[in-house]
Amino acid sequence: MISHAAAAVRSVWTLAVHDVTLWRRSPSTIAAAIVPPLSMALLLYVLTLTIGRQPIALVVESHGRYASRMEGILRAETNMYAVVNTDRPGARRLLDSQQAAAMILIPRDFDHAVDRCPALKPAEAIHDETYRASGCPAAKVEVTLNNIDHDFADDIRRAVAESASQFDAPDVVTPVSEGELDMSELNPYRVNVMTYELRSTTVDYLHYSVIPCLVLLILSVGVMGTALLCARDVERGTARHLALAPVPPMALMAGRLLGGTLVSLVVIVPTLAIATWTGIIAPPAGHWPALGLVFLATAVCAAGLGAALGATLRGTRAVSMAASAICTYLFFLGGGFTTIQFLPTWLRRITTLVPTRYAIDGLRQSLFYPDLHGFGADMRVLLGTAAIAIIAGGATVRRAWSH
Amino acid sequence: MRPTLAAFRGGFRAEVQQLRRSRLLLGLTIVQAVTFLVLVSIFGLTGSYVPTAVVDQDGGQLAHRWVTLMQAAHHTYGLRYMDAQHAQQALRRGDVAAVLTIPPGFSRSIAEHRMIRIPFRVDNVNADLTDDVERGIPSVAVNFARENRLPGIRVAPAEADLVRHEADFVPYLVVSALALDAFVVAGILAATSVAREFEARTVTNLKLSPIHPLVPLAGRLLATGAASTAAIAMTTLVVVAGYQVVPAHPLETAAALLLCVIIFSCIGVGVGALVRRTLPLTALIFGLALPLYIDSGSLEPARFDGNLIWGIAHTSPIYYAVGILQYAVHGLRVTPETVTLDFAALVGWALLAACGAWLGLRRAVVA
Numbered sequence: 147m148i149s150h151a152a153a154a155v156r157s158v159w160t161l162a163v164h165d166v167t168l169w170r171r172s173p174s175t176i177a178a179a180i181v182p183p184l185s186m187a188l189l190l191y192v193l194t195l196t197i198g199r200q201p202i203a204l205v206v207e208s209h210g211r212y213a214s215r216m217e218g219i220l221r222a223e224t225n226m227y228a229v230v231n232t233d234r235p236g237a238r239r240l241l242d243s244q245q246a247a248a249m250i251l252i253p254r255d256f257d258h259a260v261d262r263c264p265a266l267k268p269a270e271a272i273h274d275e276t277y278r279a280s281g282c283p284a285a286k287v288e289v290t291l292n293n294i295d296h297d298f299a300d301d302i303r304r305a306v307a308e309s310a311s312q313f314d315a316p317d318v319v320t321p322v323s324e325g326e327l328d329m330s331e332l333n334p335y336r337v338n339v340m341t342y343e344l345r346s347t348t349v350d351y352l353h354y355s356v357i358p359c360l361v362l363l364i365l366s367v368g369v370m371g372t373a374l375l376c377a378r379d380v381e382r383g384t385a386r387h388l389a390l391a392p393v394p395p396m397a398l399m400a401g402r403l404l405g406g407t408l409v410s411l412v413v414i415v416p417t418l419a420i421a422t423w424t425g426i427i428a429p430p431a432g433h434w435p436a437l438g439l440v441f442l443a444t445a446v447c448a449a450g451l452g453a454a455l456g457a458t459l460r461g462t463r464a465v466s467m468a469a470s471a472i473c474t475y476l477f478f479l480g481g482g483f484t485t486i487q488f489l490p491t492w493l494r495r496i497t498t499l500v501p502t503r504y505a506i507d508g509l510r511q512s513l514f515y516p517d518l519h520g521f522g523a524d525m526r527v528l529l530g531t532a533a534i535a536i537i538a539g540g541a542t543v544r545r546a547w548s549h
Numbered sequence: 550m551r552p553t554l555a556a557f558r559g560g561f562r563a564e565v566q567q568l569r570r571s572r573l574l575l576g577l578t579i580v581q582a583v584t585f586l587v588l589v590s591i592f593g594l595t596g597s598y599v600p601t602a603v604v605d606q607d608g609g610q611l612a613h614r615w616v617t618l619m620q621a622a623h624h625t626y627g628l629r630y631m632d633a634q635h636a637q638q639a640l641r642r643g644d645v646a647a648v649l650t651i652p653p654g655f656s657r658s659i660a661e662h663r664m665i666r667i668p669f670r671v672d673n674v675n676a677d678l679t680d681d682v683e684r685g686i687p688s689v690a691v692n693f694a695r696e697n698r699l700p701g702i703r704v705a706p707a708e709a710d711l712v713r714h715e716a717d718f719v720p721y722l723v724v725s726a727l728a729l730d731a732f733v734v735a736g737i738l739a740a741t742s743v744a745r746e747f748e749a750r751t752v753t754n755l756k757l758s759p760i761h762p763l764v765p766l767a768g769r770l771l772a773t774g775a776a777s778t779a780a781i782a783m784t785t786l787v788v789v790a791g792y793q794v795v796p797a798h799p800l801e802t803a804a805a806l807l808l809c810v811i812i813f814s815c816i817g818v819g820v821g822a823l824v825r826r827t828l829p830l831t832a833l834i835f836g837l838a839l840p841l842y843i844d845s846g847s848l849e850p851a852r853f854d855g856n857l858i859w860g861i862a863h864t865s866p867i868y869y870a871v872g873i874l875q876y877a878v879h880g881l882r883v884t885p886e887t888v889t890l891d892f893a894a895l896v897g898w899a900l901l902a903a904c905g906a907w908l909g910l911r912r913a914v915v916a
Contacts, residue, residue: 174824174826174828174829175828175829177829177832177833178828178829178831178832178833179832181829181832181833181835181836182832182835182836182839184836185835185836185837185838185839185840186836186839188839188840189839189840189842189843192840192843192844192858193843193848194677195854195858200853201853201855216704225680226684228855241711242885243852243885244850244852244853244883244884244885245852245885247849247850247853259703260703260704263701263702263703264700264701265701265703282700282702282703283695283702283703283704283705284703285703285704285705286704286705286706286707287704287705287706287707288706288707288709289706289707289708289709290708290709290710290711291708291709291710291711292711292712292850293710293711293712293715294712294715294716294721294849294850294875294881294883295715295716295717295718295721295849295881296597296623296624296715296716296717296718296721297593297597297718297721297848297849298849298853299710299715300597300623300624300625301681303623303688303706303708304622304623304625304681304684304685304687304688305684306706306708307687307688307691307706308684308687308688310687310691310704310705310706311687311690311691312687313703313704314701314702314703314704318686318687318690319669319683319686319687333664334694334699334700334701334702335690335691335693335694335699335702336658336659336662336663336664336665336694336699337659337664337665337666337667337690337693338664338665338666338667339649339666339667339668339669339686339690340666340667340668340669341669341670341671341683342668342669342670342671343670343671343673343679344640344641344670344671344672344673345672345673345674348673348675348676348679349674349675349676350675350676351675351676351677351678354674354675354676354677355675370832374828459573460573461571461573461574462827462828463571463574463741463827463828463831464571464573464574464577466828466829466831466832467574467577467578467580467581467737467831468577470581470831470832470835471577471580471581471584474584474588474835475584475587478588478591478592479591483588483591483592484591484592484594484595485595485674485675485678486643487600487643487646487672487674488595488599488600488646488674488678489591489594489595489600490594490598490600490627491600491644493591493594494600494643494644
């Protein structure tokens with residue numbers, strides 16, 4: 147009994163090692179699997195560079211203290227604007243040549259207009275009717291916006307509104323940690339929105355979006371590697387030899403799936419080592435086992451899916467294309483290219499059926515946050531999917547070999 | 550002349566037969582093209598209409614106005630009313646990204662010009678989107694103050710827009726994606742056609758034929774070009790029918806897409822002759838398409854991203870194609886260059902790509 151088991155384990159291992167060797171000797175397969183995740187990482191990196199700060203031409207025509215203060219507020223918002231100071235014709239030229247997305251003008255009469263409107267003073271109530279008749283607020287921050295699409299135009303609108311509100315009230319929105327400062331008497335907006343952030347860490351967009359490419363890498367290598375090995379066996383007729391081999395079919399299938407999993411790990415382990423060494427990833431202490439589990443479970447899922455795909459489709463070209471499309475869908479529906487929490491409800495419901503969502507969630511949780519909140523649930527789904535993928539993949543391969 | 554034409558026709562027919570035999574491959578190529586549309590649409594949906602719960606514990610008229618203004622705040626929030634308990638649960642589950650609680654006495658406080666604090670809980674999943682959510686609030690406050698003539702406010706923004714019809718983000722993105730679709734479909738089909746000749750070693754037969762070996766290959770490329778044009782036409786129909794994006798200038802749209810098919814078929818030929826294997830081509834072309842998409846002014850005018858990125862964008866034909874397509878579909882100018890200049894650049898690219906493909910093939914096949 148023990149010798150039978152040992153022989154089966156040996157067969158499984160031999161086939162797995164054979165598959166890894168075959169994969170290693172096929173540079174085109176390696177390229178096909180590695181190029182899309184690398185490009186995706188590059189894309190996301192470029193994306194983080196291009197979003198956020200918009201070029202603004204700032205024209206300050208008034209030279210009083212209020213204009214200087216307004217200019218200071220605008221210039222201080224370095225997260226939102228890349229400000230270029232210029233005059234009106236210069237700003238027009240920048241707008242026309244698209245070197246500026248908007249022109250912000252602090253007009254000549256700005257200080258005079260500010261002076262015309264009474265500021266709120268502590269313990270002084272300004273009678274509403276007096277104010278209504280005063281024509282205040284009279285001072286305008288004039289924005290000329292190249293509003294090509296909603297996305298960046300809205301970014302600028304939000305930013306300008308925030309800057310304008312800061313002139314009269316720096317505390318319209320305050321983090322709850324700063325809520326001890328009571329400037330309420332001087333806030334003419336009469337509202338103070340206290341923001342409580344749910345998580346202890348706010349991850350920067352670069353890491354948040356680029357790191358999940360590791361999941362895409364495992365997925366791409368695992369699915370494509372296993373699928374192409376299966377497709378080649380059918381294409382070259384070696385599947386028949388395998389079916390006739392004096393080895394239990396279960397051992398053969400296990401070997402193929404183990405091979406697919408090992409192929410993913412062969413790629414991900416050095417990638418992780420480089421990422422850790424260069425400081426791209428730095429998981430909190432004690433999170434390495436969790437991280438390892440995410441990668442292992444994803445690799446098993448990928449191998450199972452790849453086996454099913456390779457045994458179902460005919461031809462390596464079709465397998466390669468299908469694998470590439472499937473991995474892309476799994477990646478971006480799993481939240482790799484987007485932020486699931488910010489998607490519309492109907493789409494978020496769809497993503498709950500996508501196993502990569504749990505892999506990406508688990509990866510982010512184990513890498514970015516001090517606790518592993520929700521990690522157990524993510525892993526239950528992912529491991530359950532891995533088990534289903536193994537059974538489905540194994541059954542499909544067995545059927546393909548026996549035909 | 551007649552044998553040359555016969556060889557050209559033969560190449561064309563052979564490729565048509567090949568495409569008819571590999572319908573799955575053709576279908577998957579179109580799937581890849583549609584994948585791009587879906588991908589950019591999902592990206593476009595992120596960052597606007599953030600699911601936000603409102604807990605209105607005041608119930609007054611002013612509270613209702615605050616919520617209405619929040620709904621109108623630059624496409625920032627997708628609001629839904631909830632009670633406090635459900636809102637907290639939804640936030641923890643990730644069903645909403647933020648919860649704004651309008652406390653009791655809100656309307657009265659505002660009416661009496663007294664200060665009121667509004668708790669706003671945000672799921673700060675990442676810095677960029679958290680900033681967007683939090684930055685929406687001052688807009689609401691500014692508009693609320695303006696509407697209710699709250700005293701003490703001295704400065705207000707005044708906006709003038711350069712574009713009369715502002716495009717929604719997703720329709721903007723899908724139009725740019727059409728240029729990339731042309732790259733994916735035409736590139737993959739042309740590259741596969743050429744690489745197959747090397748992989749199957751039929752290139753030797755071509756060399757020994759009495760006709761110039763590139764003639765039948767040109768026939769094949771005409772067939773892949775026709776198939777690509779049909780696939781892009783289908784994708785454009787998806788954009789028109791599915792996204793309700795109707796081109797303002799249909800002829801310019803068609804001309805730009807046709808030029809894209811020509812250019813990317815030629816680039817595909819070059820890639821196919823270089824790689825000579827069919828297997829990695831899809832991944833390679835799909836992989837190349839993603840960074841090209843971003844660095845071609847597809848999300849916003851490339852000029853806004855600074856001189857370096859703008860300069861790099863000029864090295865890609867997609868930059869000019871996006872410039873023409875955005876004008877032809879939405880009537881928008883997204884490049885500082887004129888549309889005529891963009892067309893001229895694209896024609897130049899087509900000639901350059903054709904010469905490059907010819908030379909690359911000649912070197913690979915004849916030499």
